[in-house]
Every structure is written in C-alpha cells, then in structure tokens.
Amino acid sequence: MRILLVEDDVEVARFVKKGLQEAGHTVEHAANGRDGLFLAASEGFDVLVLDRMLPGGVDGVRLVETLRGQGNRCPVLFLSALTAVDERVKGLKAGGDDYLTKPFAFAELLARVEALGRRPSAEVPTTRLKVADLELDLLSRTVTRAGRKIEVQPREFRLLEHLMRHAGQVVTRTMLLEKVWDYHFDPQTNVIDVHVSRLRHKLDKGFDKPLIHTVRNAGYMIRAQA
Amino acid sequence: MRILLVEDDVEVARFVKKGLQEAGHTVEHAANGRDGLFLAASEGFDVLVLDRMLPGGVDGVRLVETLRGQGNRCPVLFLSALTAVDERVKGLKAGGDDYLTKPFAFAELLARVEALGRRPSAEVPTTRLKVADLELDLLSRTVTRAGRKIEVQPREFRLLEHLMRHAGQVVTRTMLLEKVWDYHFDPQTNVIDVHVSRLRHKLDKGFDKPLIHTVRNAGYMIRAQA
DNA sequence: CCTCCACCAGCAGGATCCGCATGGGTGTTC
C-alpha cells in the first residue's frame, strides 16, 4: 500500500515510517504541509497519515480541505497531540476519516491505516464522465445531454470518451488516431473530421452552447464554455 | 443516512439513537447480535454501529466477519468498553473501520459515523461480475476465464450478464426472452438454445468444469460446481 | 424402447457501421 506521512516531528516520523515499511507498505514522508499537499495532489496514495499541527501555513485540516476541494477522496488519518473532543470533531468534519491521538500504540495505528486502505475508494473506476450538461455512462454505454438520451455509434463513443477524458485540453489528431483508431500511421484521409462532425451533429444540434471546439492547426477540445 | 445500531445496553442505545436521529439520520436498533446480523444482511445501511460485546452467540467481531464473508462492505464502527489496544486491533482486523471506546463524547461518535458514511461505498455500482474463474467486466465489456480473454458478441454478452447476475439461480427462457431479447411473446423458435450453445462453446470449451448448466424443463443456470 | 427436449452446425438475410471522396465554407496570409 502506498502511504503518505506528513509529520514534522522527526522522531515520530521515523518511528511511524519504519513500522509501516516493516508491515510491507511503501511510505513517502513530507515534513510540512506544503510539501505534503503537493505530493498528495500529484501522486496517488492509498492512505494519508497527517499530523494535525504542522509548521508553515498549511496544517493538517487545511490540507484535507484543499484536497477534498480538488475532488480527492483519498482516506485520511489524523495523528495529533490535541486530544480534546472538539479538535477531533473538527478534524473529522474537515474531511478526515479517522483521528488518533498521541501517544498511540503502533499496532493500533497500523490497524487503522490498513482499515482505511481496505476501502474501495482507491480502485473505484470512474463509471461516468461529465462535461457541463453532457454525461457519458461507461457502464451502460449511454450518452445524455441535459437529460435527453443521445444515440451514438461505437466509434463515436470511443471518440467522445477520449475527448471527455481530456476535457479542457486540446486533443491532436495524431492522439486520436492512436487512441481511438489504433492507427499508427497517417491514413491521409479526413476520417477524424467526419466523425467529429457526426458527433457534433448529435451533441450540439439543438443546444445553444456548443461543447466540441475546433482548435485550428491543432486538434479538438471538449469544454463547457466557448 | 440509514444507520444500524446494535447495542444491548438499553441506556446507551437510547442515548445514541436519540442523538443520531436528532442529527437527521434514520436509526434501526437491534439488541443482540443475531438480530443485528439479520438486519444488516437483509437491509441496506450506510453505517453500522456495533457494540463489541454482545449477548448471545454473535458478538460484534463475529457479526462483521460474517458480513464481510458475504461480501458486504458496509462501514462498521465498533463501540466498546474494551480499551486495550489488542482489542481495538482485533476489531479493526476483523473488518471494522473504526473503533471508539466507552465512555465517549456523542459529538465524536457523530463525527465518526458521518465520516464513515461519507465514503462512496454504498453507491459504488458493480462494475465486474464473477463466477468461479469467469469474470465479466461491465466497463470494458470484456469476458475472461482463467485470465484468458474471450470474445463475445453483444447479445451473448447480455445473455451472459443476465445469467451471472442470477448466478446459482435457475433462469427461465421466458425471463431471458423478456430481459435479454425484449420479446414479450414466444418467438416459437429455439433462439435461446442457440445462443446458449454458442456461449457454452466459447466459455466451457477447453475447460474441464462447465459453468453453464441446463435445467431440464426449466431453463439455465450458471454456477461454479456441477 | 419411445418420446420429448435440448444441442449444434450451417446458412442466409439484414442491419449496422465505417471510411472515403467530394464540394462548399471559413479563416489566414501576402
């Protein structure tokens, strides 16, 4: 299991890190909130172990709130010397999943961390993509806009899926050929244009705000606003 | 949120139930492990609050183990007078998600219960069906047996999905016609037989243990053992 | 042994889907 430990106390950090590693987990360590936040946001961890109090501007609660604000649902265990009920409640309310007060027995920390990691949260595959009022359900292979169902052909579906997975980013023709058509060469035709066109016809026809945008000399992009 | 409270101490039970209800949750209460297990297994709760020690044969740990054995992933909070670290570890190891020792502040109980309920566990749609070594991935529309990928046609996929969703149960032809073919009449042909046959050919060919079983004069069933 | 039910291979019709080409439009550059 990949665990991020954010703890400024060098002693505690070493102790916890060592113990978790011996239990077979991979542990990254950050000594302050800023670094911790960066790591947590950029890499995928199974569990975060956060000191409640941290030096610098970003403390544990702040860190969690920021992560949750970004849609990150990674389970968080708070570790803190603050034992007051109010403090614990505050930590949990902020989006924490567990709260353990120092001093603690390592066995309990381990058990709690593993309980958190047991959750399906990490491996939950996205089953539904959304851009503005356009939704794509991977399970039922269904496309809806503003609640109305839209019939889409297989290749169009793959195309749309790829666009939506990169919503807000320009997707080049070469990328599309690779990922949607499995072509590793240039077919010298306008296949892509045609399919984008058909998709546009189905998605944007009858709606005022178009979602699929052409980026001249670059590719296409799907995004809410024009 | 729907919460199941399993607690034999009448005082504690009343106290907790009242508090949770005032916080806007729906609370069911069971006074012993047997009833608790039955409720937990039959109805869908968002969180279980279990006393660690319970009268009768089924105590908290036993209850959780049984539930987990059934594939039930409902988050569990243990409530216990047993404060020893060993006890807590035992509870968490058994499949519990949190452990709170009596006496406790209600505010903390509430915060922890809500933290547990926040998880996406309840609404996670099944994305993968499994029967023995046969797996069906709804997302990628992929069938594998013993790790080997098996190509399947759309109708065959629907048929297999329906069989697997009712694994261990006999599925009648009428049911299949309704659910897989959207026929609401008898086509007077052996369409189903043919498709089942094709499915069999793909799934069971080359494996010693057949999975699709014929139930004469009734229908078909998919199941691990013969 | 007889009967019914289920199985399977082959076939052919059909529908879907997809990619291409063409002609027209729009933005860009000189």
Add this chain to the structure above:
DNA sequence: GAACACCCATGCGGATCCTGCTGGTGGAGG
C-alpha cells in the same frame, strides 16, 4: 482581394458483423 490551407458536411458503397432460423442428432427420462 486573391490564393491558400484548413476544416465541415453529406452521400455513397462496401464490408463486416450479427443474428435468427432450420433441420438433423444426441441424450435424458419415463
């Protein structure tokens, strides 16, 4: 404003894929 490059839309043809039916065979049950 003319030439050019890029992009858009539509219609068409082909090919694949899929599906349902038929008819003969095998096996279980009575």
